[in-house]
Amino acid sequence: MAEHSLILKNLRISLAGDTLLDIDAEVAPGEVLAVMGPSGSGKSTLLNAISGFLSPRFSCRGQIILDGQDITHEDPSRRKIGLMFQEPLLFPHMSVEENLLFALPRGGSKQERCEKVREKLRAVHLEDLGARDPLTLSGGQQSRIALMRVLLSKPKALLLDEPFSALDVELRDRVRTFVFGLAQQNNLPVVLITHDKADAVAAKAQIINLLNHK
Numbered sequence: 566m567a568e569h570s571l572i573l574k575n576l577r578i579s580l581a582g583d584t585l586l587d588i589d590a591e592v593a594p595g596e597v598l599a600v601m602g603p604s605g606s607g608k609s610t611l612l613n614a615i616s617g618f619l620s621p622r623f624s625c626r627g628q629i630i631l632d633g634q635d636i637t638h639e640d641p642s643r644r645k646i647g648l649m650f651q652e653p654l655l656f657p658h659m660s661v662e663e664n665l666l667f668a669l670p671r672g673g674s675k676q677e678r679c680e681k682v683r684e685k686l687r688a689v690h691l692e693d694l695g696a697r698d699p700l701t702l703s704g705g706q707q708s709r710i711a712l713m714r715v716l717l718s719k720p721k722a723l724l725l726d727e728p729f730s731a732l733d734v735e736l737r738d739r740v741r742t743f744v745f746g747l748a749q750q751n752n753l754p755v756v757l758i759t760h761d762k763a764d765a766v767a768a769k770a771q772i773i774n775l776l777n778h779k
């Protein structure tokens with residue numbers, strides 16, 4: 566079993582006795598598993614199961630293993646999973662820097678914490694955005710800051726729910742290069758929900774196509 570991998574071992578999720586999805590997959594660090602399929606096929610349900618937010622209406626068999634730990638029944642707050650959605654969901658009443666400080670684990674003086682955030686921004690050439698109000702950022706900048714915020718909480722895996730779909734084609738390409746590059750640098754397995762095959766191709770992803778249940 567590879568260290569740092571996300572393993573979905575014979576994971577079967579059912580609703581009212583009908584199997585919605587049945588998956589057996591291993592996502593290595595830095596690798597992307599692209600989950601595709603029509604509306605209602607279970608893409609969000611799969612992310613909910615991995616992050617620990619599966620509704621009790623579903624039954625779930627099999628195991629979810631992250632970095633060697635069986636997290637199938639672990640509390641969501643202890644799973645160390647970073648989530649990113651189509652909407653960047655930055656706090657509008659805080660500056661970019663404050664948004665990032667919020668995600669930084671506790672510890673250190675205010676000055677040390679601010680320096681850490683600035684260092685992270687510099688590393689990705691976004692230092693000029695620190696003092697800005699998130700609502701004044703472009704869509705692509707907001708997405709990049711949202712990813713930085715997720716990474717500051719030191720997740721062991723990233724779950725991305727159509728994070729590029731609100732961006733226009735050119736920006737989409739740049740933002741996904743940024744996202745997949747940082748996932749690789751941080752050795753994070755990624756599960757990506759997308760309707761766009763180009764996202765999967767850009768990530769050199771393993772692809773799972775969920776079935777239509779209608």
Ligand SMILES: Nc1ncnc2c1ncn2[C@@H]1O[C@H](COP(=O)(O)OP(=O)(O)OP(=O)(O)O)[C@@H](O)[C@H]1O
Nearest residue numbers: 580585602603604605606607608609610611620622
């Ligand atoms: N809390 C719930 N209770 C009952 N049924 C649910 C619940 N959440 C989702 N479902 C059903 O489970 C099935 C899968 O839903 P899910 O949201 O995972 O699909 P999806 O592939 O993410 O769809 P979309 O692309 O439209 O977001 C659907 O039939 C949906 O109606």
